Amino acid sequence: MSKALEGITVVAVEQAVAAPYASSRLADAGARVIKIERPEGDFARNYDKLVKGQSAYFVWLNRGKESICLDLTVEHDRALLEAMIAAADVFIQNLKPGSIKKLGFGSADLRKRFHRLITCDISGFGDGGALSHLKAYDLIVQAETGLCAITGTSHGPARVGVSVCDISAGMTAHNAILQALFERERTGQGTSIQVSLFDAVADWMNVPVLQFDYSAYATARAGVNHPSLAPYGAYRCADGKDVVFSVQNDREWVNFCTKFLKRPELTRRPGFADNMERLSHRAGLDEIVSDRFTQMSSEEAMNELEMAGLAYGRLNQVEDVSTHPHLRRVPVSTPEGDIQVIAPAAIFNGEKAPTFQAVPALGAHSEALRKEFRCSSGAPLARNTTP
Template sequence: MNDTYSTDGDRPLAGITVVGLEQAVSAPLCTRHLADLGARVIKVEAPGHGDSIRGYDSAVGEGLSAHFTWLNHGKESAALNLKSESDMRILSNILANADVLVSNLAPGALGRLGLHPDELVRRQPRLIVVDISGYGTGGPIDHKRAYDLLIQSESGSCSITGLPGQPVKSGIPLADVGTALYAYSAVLTALFHRERTGKGAVIPIAMLDVAAEMMGFALNYVIHTGTEQVPVGMGSPACAPYGGYPTADGQTAVLGTTNDREWQRLTEMIDRPDLAAEPRYARNEDRCAAANREAIDAEVAKWTGERSLAEIQAAADAAGIGNSRLGTVRDLSTHPQLAERGRWRQVGTPVGPVPALLPPAVATDWAVRNGSVPGLGEHTDAIRAEFGNAEFGDTPTSA
């Protein structure tokens, strides 16, 4: 039996219109997930180059970078010049008919466009406005630009990733993705609340606050113990043994223990019951100490180094020890666990259909929309016809 998803089930967000004044990752991933569930998403882009992430690379086509293609299927693209009065009038008309505005423009940009969130919701009390910034409002650095790496660094996330003296950035843009998911859940909370009360909402989200929330374990550890944890490469400072171990067939087995019962089982698995009897290894907290961790890791690596990945995984499964393998991105792209469960769909792009994954969290009787990735301004004419009047002409307000 596979996970099943209806293609003709309910679309929970049908009838909801979302406007994205958006760029890069955080706001676009939020609105993509709203589109996945049936919302109409109008992405406003600058004429000319559009969302700057279109041009990071040309993996899928010109203006269709790997990032952009991931983040924008199911949306309409309206190329509007927000310095022109007539295009701002079109945007106003779109907003007047919208349920949700999600923005991650630079700090203060919404206000400069005459779209201050408080003012928008005062005029249109059912509107939900999500205003993403790097650092919120107030404090010494609220004026600063924020990109994923900048927030990963500023939040200490890089300092707990990598090896001692060699901090690194998580390859997954976790500050961006986390912000997207908090924005997404905030919109959904506000829609639920509006359904009950009729009220809209202004929701400011600071990327630093998101990263700080995700740092909760490390933060509590430092606050309560006074000790900064040392990054342990493929391992976790919270558990030992736990990490990547080389196998006889040149792969890396990933396995370990998250509690003392699993430790007992692991010592049996690697034929070293004597280790289970060692008092210094009895408690997870003690096994995490550097010298103990290294000694135990060497014993585990000795055992894995004499076996193939398949043998190791079979033994670990039998012993009830969590295990996986260290895979590449290519491995993920062909992973049987995604393919055999039917997780891939095709979505359209201006250069033809491309593979895309189903969103990760969908009820079994909801439909998922596999909409297309828009070309820059692909829907401008239709949106002008629906919301504006092209004959106003294009008069720049600042010229």
């Protein structure tokens, strides 16, 4: 696997999902990531006990890191963190808004002291505004951004089934940190980065918001159907299995009617001529499409969809995904034994099974890190300051 970030040191005062996602990807790329945990540990360690007695969230997002427990209300531990930051390239934090500044590690102050340092603050609602002081967990942000309002069925809204706001913020932070590292190569100067969960997912909401702003189009909750393309969704077959398929353009609509439905006259029926008309007559269209799917098994339906040149897939359950032929897994060592995690999406130089470092036990590196970053006149020389 690419180790492009070897030699880069990251200090992360982090918890939960968003910041650990960003720092785990930096660790995967070879960066040294020092994870600062409270004496009781990152609370994500206790989200569940479902992976050999460990949290699925934690073992997913903390491989390859060094764990040290610090009590940042204690002066000696704050001095130790200061020494670590002085020797770091990147500082990431996602504590409750205002907490890190009260402890003396606000990004603005750090950037004044360490001009080459890249700081990344991850929050729920950003650094200003009416809601910026609030704790913000994933479901809260899903609700605030309107994501829940367009997710679910006509019977009511729903939560996206994974922590999409946290993950989106972590991905955004990771991308921004890489940009900042590249910028520092050119200028010698660090960068201050702020990422909020709200902003990360609000960006993903551009299509429904633009549709509303400029056409007053209200995105309807459509279950396992596309809200603004038809036909596009899941249909039940004779064997009780659901198949998802898509019609994205006029050519595919003609092929679908002619080759799959065996009803070419539908392409000329009033109300079905283009996508916006089909959306307005979706109930009648779905009745025709559903009737055709009930006449064949899921395998027969997928074969015919493929022959018609249409995109299709299975409406899989988690157990189906676990054994999916395209799912790549890689081994990771944890304090309770080796596990298999799903590999990250990017493949470097054809290497489909990268090697990852272990998930740390709580405070596994505390003693070694305290010795390395000793808080005395013999402390390591800061490397991110400018003369």
